[in-house]
Amino acid sequence: MSDTTTTASSRLYRPRVSTVLGWCSLGSLVTLALFGLWGAPSDEVQSDAQRLMYLHVPTAWVAYLAFGVTALASALWLWPRTRSTVWDRVAGSSAEIGVLFTGLCLVLGSLWGKPVWGAWWAWDARLVTTAVLFFLYLGYLALRRIPAAPDARAKRCAIAALIAFVDVPIVHFSVTWWRTLHQDGTVFTDDLKAHIHGVMAFTLWFGVFAFTLLYAYLLDRRYRLMVLDEDREDREVARAIEERVGASTHAGTPSANGASASDPVAAGSASGAQS
């Protein structure tokens, strides 16, 4: 096994933990679907449209969590004592999952808004700040794809992640800071008590739990993929350098005038001098 392969394997998580986490997530999500679609009673006012909340609220929670982890990992990368590529990878992986869940949260909110509000979209503070959050982190992911030296890229991405995170508390408190169409917090209140039917409250909390498990599982898998991708890039660069060195060694036999055949400029000027 090559050195790079050994290094990559040793940097990866134990697959068994990941598999257990994956099965636990799947089991939790199936249970959530059973409760969310059949177990919980329908809402007196919103009727069955409220069943979308069992997904909408957990996706919003995972978005907060994912961007929080991205911000924390970015801060740990920026702090010289804890600087490690691990934090850069965690930040990138978590941000990608956060964008996915923010997108889902927006779409689910829109699907709920149509039957309950009578509109797919409203220029409401919560909705607009969430859309801004989505595009901020989409920009962050685009920034990560711009080619640069690893440290320079990690530094600018860490700063961008911390700036983007400012929007998370704005999203959360938008319903209390401004008059909005969006309702106040139901689950994430000061006393963390959902003032709703017991089975409804259980399903909401279980949804938050199930999606947190799913987040942990996806983060693990995405981190693992990022390590493998980086390793593949390293191997490709090493191979390209090897080929280049090999080619120049074979073609490096000096010509009569002393210019190397692999150096067309020198060879050309030498032949010009001869003629």
Add this chain to the structure above:
Amino acid sequence: MKFAEYVITGWVLTGVVLAAYWLWIVRRTKRAEASMHVDEVDRA
């Protein structure tokens, strides 16, 4: 079920999106692991 079209669309869409993302990660991971194995054989 009232508003069934919205509820079912939301649940199915969430399932499809999450499954697609998971599948994308798994496929890319398998491809990367396979290329690592090919490199290993080449070097041996």
